[in-house]
Amino acid sequence: MSDNIKHATFLTVEKKFRQGEVVVAILEAYQIVGAEHQNRILAVVKSGSSSALFSFDCYNYPPINLSDLHITSVLPINETFLIDNSTAGYGVSSHQFQIMSGNENLTYYYYPDEETLRSKEVFEKILKRLIQEYTEENGDFSWLQAYKSSDFTEIDYNIASNKFPPKNRESKFREELERRKPEYTMYEPYKVYCATWNVNLNQPVEDLSLRELLFTTNDAPDIYCIGLQEIDMSAETIIKSETRPDYNWIAKILEGAHPSDIYEELVTVRLVGMMLTILVKKSIRSSISKICTSMVGTGTLKFGNKGGVGASFQLNETCLCFVNSHLAAHVQEFERRNEDHDEILRRMQFNDGFKSRNILEHDQIFWIGDLNYRITIADDDQIKMFCSYDKWFYFDQLHIEKQKKRVFRDFQEGKITFKATYKYDPGTDEWDSSEKSRAPAWCDRIFWKGSRIEQLAYNSIMQLRMSDHKPVYGVFISYILTRDEQKFKKIHEEVLKTVDKFENDNQPQLVVAETDLDFGIIQYHEHYSRELLVANNCHLPAHFKFLPKSSDNQRNEREKVCEDWIKISHPKGELLTGNSLSIRIDIFIDEIAAPEIMKKLCDAKTGVKGPLDILVLHIENGRDIFITIFGEYQPSVFGLRLDTLMKLNKPVLEYSLKELNEIECDVNNLIPFYNSAKGPREIYLMIDYLYRNGLNIPHLFHVLRKHRLSPRICAIRDWLDTWSVEPFPGTPQTAAEVLLKIFESSPEPLVTITERELSIYLPNFERCRELVQNKIPLLNRKIFLYLIMFLKEIQRNYMTNGMDDRSIAKIFAPALCRHKQDQLSQRFLLLFLSNDIKEFAKIEFDKN
Amino acid sequence: MAKKTYDLLFKLLLIGDSGVGKTCILFRFSDDAFTSTFISTIGIDFKIKTVELRGKKIKLQIWDTAGQERFHTITTSYYRGAMGILLVYDITNEKSFENIIKWLRNIDEHANEDVERMILGNKCDMTDKRIVSKERGEAIAREYGIRFMETSAKANINIEKAFSELAEAILDQTASKDSNNENQVVVVDRKNQEKSPAYRSCCTS
Numbered sequence A: 001m002s003d004n005i006k007h008a009t010f011l012t013v014e015k016k017f018r019q020g021e022v023v024v025a026i027l028e029a030y031q032i033v034g035a036e037h038q039n040r041i042l043a044v045v046k047s048g049s050s051s052a053l054f055s056f057d058c059y060n061y062p063p064i065n066l067s068d069l070h071i072t073s074v075l076p077i078n079e080t081f082l083i084d085n086s087t088a089g090y091g092v093s094s095h096q097f098q099i100m101s102g103n104e105n106l107t108y109y110y111y112p113d114e115e116t117l118r119s120k121e122v123f124e125k126i127l128k129r130l131i132q133e134y135t136e137e138n139g140d141f142s143w144l145q146a147y148k149s150s151d152f153t154e155i156d157y158n159i160a161s162n163k164f165p166p167k168n169r170e171s172k173f174r175e176e177l178e179r180r181k182p183e184y185t186m187y188e189p190y191k192v193y194c195a196t197w198n199v200n201l202n203q204p205v206e207d208l209s210l211r212e213l214l215f216t217t218n219d220a221p222d223i224y225c226i227g228l229q230e231i232d233m234s235a236e237t238i239i240k241s242e243t244r245p246d247y248n249w250i251a252k253i254l255e256g257a258h259p260s261d262i263y264e265e266l267v268t269v270r271l272v273g274m275m276l277t278i279l280v281k282k283s284i285r286s287s288i289s290k291i292c293t294s295m296v297g298t299g300t301l302k303f304g305n306k307g308g309v310g311a312s313f314q315l316n317e318t319c320l321c322f323v324n325s326h327l328a329a330h331v332q333e334f335e336r337r338n339e340d341h342d343e344i345l346r347r348m349q350f351n352d353g354f355k356s357r358n359i360l361e362h363d364q365i366f367w368i369g370d371l372n373y374r375i376t377i378a379d380d381d382q383i384k385m386f387c388s389y390d391k392w393f394y395f396d397q398l399h400i401e402k403q404k405k406r407v408f409r410d411f412q413e414g415k416i417t418f419k420a421t422y423k424y425d426p427g428t429d430e431w432d433s434s435e436k437s438r439a440p441a442w443c444d445r446i447f448w449k450g451s452r453i454e455q456l457a458y459n460s461i462m463q464l465r466m467s468d469h470k471p472v473y474g475v476f477i478s479y480i481l482t483r484d485e486q487k488f489k490k491i492h493e494e495v496l497k498t499v500d501k502f503e504n505d506n507q508p509q510l511v512v513a514e515t516d517l518d519f520g521i522i523q524y525h526e527h528y529s530r531e532l533l534v535a536n537n538c539h540l541p542a543h544f545k546f547l548p549k550s551s552d553n554q555r556n557e558r559e560k561v562c563e564d565w566i567k568i569s570h571p572k573g574e575l576l577t578g579n580s581l582s583i584r585i586d587i588f589i590d591e592i593a594a595p596e597i598m599k600k601l602c603d604a605k606t607g608v609k610g611p612l613d614i615l616v617l618h619i620e621n622g623r624d625i626f627i628t629i630f631g632e633y634q635p636s637v638f639g640l641r642l643d644t645l646m647k648l649n650k651p652v653l654e655y656s657l658k659e660l661n662e663i664e665c666d667v668n669n670l671i672p673f674y675n676s677a678k679g680p681r682e683i684y685l686m687i688d689y690l691y692r693n694g695l696n697i698p699h700l701f702h703v704l705r706k707h708r709l710s711p712r713i714c715a716i717r718d719w720l721d722t723w724s725v726e727p728f729p730g731t732p733q734t735a736a737e738v739l740l741k742i743f744e745s746s747p748e749p750l751v752t753i754t755e756r757e758l759s760i761y762l763p764n765f766e767r768c769r770e771l772v773q774n775k776i777p778l779l780n781r782k783i784f785l786y787l788i789m790f791l792k793e794i795q796r797n798y799m800t801n802g803m804d805d806r807s808i809a810k811i812f813a814p815a816l817c818r819h820k821q822d823q824l825s826q827r828f829l830l831l832f833l834s835n836d837i838k839e840f841a842k843i844e845f846d847k848n
Numbered sequence B: 001m002a003k004k005t006y007d008l009l010f011k012l013l014l015i016g017d018s019g020v021g022k023t024c025i026l027f028r029f030s031d032d033a034f035t036s037t038f039i040s041t042i043g044i045d046f047k048i049k050t051v052e053l054r055g056k057k058i059k060l061q062i063w064d065t066a067g068q069e070r071f072h073t074i075t076t077s078y079y080r081g082a083m084g085i086l087l088v089y090d091i092t093n094e095k096s097f098e099n100i101i102k103w104l105r106n107i108d109e110h111a112n113e114d115v116e117r118m119i120l121g122n123k124c125d126m127t128d129k130r131i132v133s134k135e136r137g138e139a140i141a142r143e144y145g146i147r148f149m150e151t152s153a154k155a156n157i158n159i160e161k162a163f164s165e166l167a168e169a170i171l172d173q174t175a176s177k178d179s180n181n182e183n184q185v186v187v188v189d190r191k192n193q194e195k196s197p198a199y200r201s202c203c204t205s
Ligand SMILES: Nc1nc2c(ncn2[C@@H]2O[C@H](COP(=O)(O)OP(=O)(O)O)[C@@H](O)[C@H]2O)c(=O)[nH]1
Pocket: B016, B017, B018, B019, B020, B021, B022, B023, B024, B025, B035, B036, B037, B038, B039, B040, B041, B067, B122, B123, B124, B125, B126, B151, B152, B153, B154, B155
């Protein structure tokens, strides 16, 4: 796979996993399931210190969607984990490797291209390293549970039990097409003509004609299968294991074919003395596909002086196989012949580049050749005199061995009515008169296996005399499964419809009880929560997650699932069939959220009642559901600008959102404010209260703010927001906390001086004072100085309250300046706490 | 590689005001059925259907969107990656017709530049309640240079035709792209549907 595709694949695989689970490496491979090649993507995934190998079925290549990948296996990399190449064999199986872990033992195949082989090396290296790294202590595989419970076991169980069709669209499609095959296919008769001849090293001399052998029927055969043996047995051809076809013989065969039709050589396969040539009528050539050949040399040296050659192809919808073999010689060697036969069966593999199949994995098989089995009786002359197979079959080794099911199991042979085909004096019809005077035998035979085959003729040709064998031929009617293209097209369309429906029906579905969540009135600093009930009523496990949305403005803000002040109890998860889940949605408006929500509501045209947010609940491989969060935010003094607070002339609750918005936007201070006041009412009230009740309280302001959240804050909020005339409903500590919160919740910091500016002017007090004068707007400046005056008072009571200038600076610097780092702002505050600012403040307070 | 059941994958999108019949159109096309109960789509739904055009099997993945006003911003994030968009209005609803302009603007802002568009005037079976004449539909389509058709999900008028014409237009486009750019594979943009789309915040517009 190209790097791009590999990268894309990698990204998709990554998406299958959760946070903290790292995909270390991937490898493309395939598995052979039944008669099918299935793409697999293997991924090594690490989580914490343990790792595992995941195998994915890859429905679409390259995988883009999560649905393109389905987990087929999960193997923990533990002490039982093993990757094994040693089972590799010939052909396709040389790319075989096995992966084992626990009781699982899976066989995969590499794609034999260079890229894959390279990634395979890396992949194996990583696996080996992880195997070494494994120890019992770090073997926590509980994270694998998530993958086993749904995606994996569920689907696997369905497929295994055949209860449901597998989820894959493509395999559903194949399955449907296969199921409906009888509707668009029929059997059509084809004539198959087989002939075998041991030519005993004779060359195809000029005046030889094979017509006598190949033209014995009126109708022209559709397929010829001609097997020759001993075309050449010279030491040289044997040592070279010669495989080049002998064109002289092929020419003779073509010449000899039935004259009333035109034939072409489909394929020839040769090994030393054996050659198999397939001729087909030109008119059927286009119905043939997946042509491939195979050869097996047997015997001790396996050079190929004995063995078999085979050809395989598909005619319409039927897979055909032809084998020509020459088995071990000599009367007593019948067991060697059995072995040769078995070895050919075992080792002969036909690989069309996509799939590999052995001899028996064909619909119809024709096996011909000089099988060399003899007749074992003492008195040869008897056979010579009454040479009828009927009389002697009982002594035919082949008959005996087949009866014992040692060879040609489940193969059929026609009735033999011809004389023994071996051994004659060449050029005559006389039995072997040489010194050895071999006993006659039916060495040359034709077997077949498969349904819908009828033999029409089985005979030898006495007139072909050049060899010590007589040739044998067999004629068959073979019924071939053929597709009716018109019907097929129609059914194909129907199947596509079925598959579409199947895919639509196999979208995981979740139902939610309600898509609108109304939180009612939302106030600052209160907790609110609502339950979102989600149920899985469909027949598939469903994975869900809330999708992030990028922010409206393009300011590179991080993508968020929802506003920061909304919390979702289950941002993602899975639900098995029949299960439901209550997802809790919490809202809490704190000092950071208050100005945000104010701003958001002011920007929105929809008004207060509009949606506060919309959540996108995404179901993997399925729909997205929008969950709308409604709520009416009640503005509070918390979250408003400090200068806005100075411009309010009635309780904040009595302002409409629109009015508040106008005041918030009044940057040029066109709206009148209390110019006599040093700060807003709220700050004044807190500071005033603390002056009177808090100066001597130990640790009035505390660094550990989190622990000081008090329900009284809400009471104080109401007290402030309504301008209540009741006594202050809090304590000095809560007043102190509220004071800080007012500063923290304003949209902008009180001290609008940057870290950089401070770094230039520190530690010079005069210069810093100028900074305050120039950089902080008047209203804020007044508040700042007012606050500093108050903090100096706190500091003065250090002996009783324990608050020195350092701890004061430490607490107030972040709240007032909001810098990334607080060192400079602390030093800045210290400077003002330790210098006399009375004069400065007096002048500023008088300004308008 | 396993053989695919289709040659090309087109992502189509149905948009338009709520209640104009988008879901019914999709349902008619995918399941050849119609129901008159109105269940407002609250989110994004999709169905697939394979059609054959010019000897090519084309898998249509059709996304049905929520039409409600408040979802407008959020649904626009699904426009990206759509190769064809069906803009639907209801011939008995003037407002839904007027809003076509708004939807067109939305497409301009958020969809791929070369997205194929088609306007559908739905519910053309309701002749007695018709408010928007066919001529007005044709006029606006002409103005923007977009295909137009009147449909009825209920009476099954022009539904198949609308989808196959749109798919054909996309096929033409990809074909011409192919010939411009030799051997270029048709890029089936499906990334957006699984990758977290870049939604835009929905409440601030
Ligand atoms: N008469 C008629 N009614 C339709 C047609 N299409 C949809 N409807 C009805 O219009 C209502 C809204 O349809 P729906 O598809 O849910 O609209 P959507 O909000 O655009 O998805 C439903 O009550 C449908 O029954 C149509 O072609 N003719």
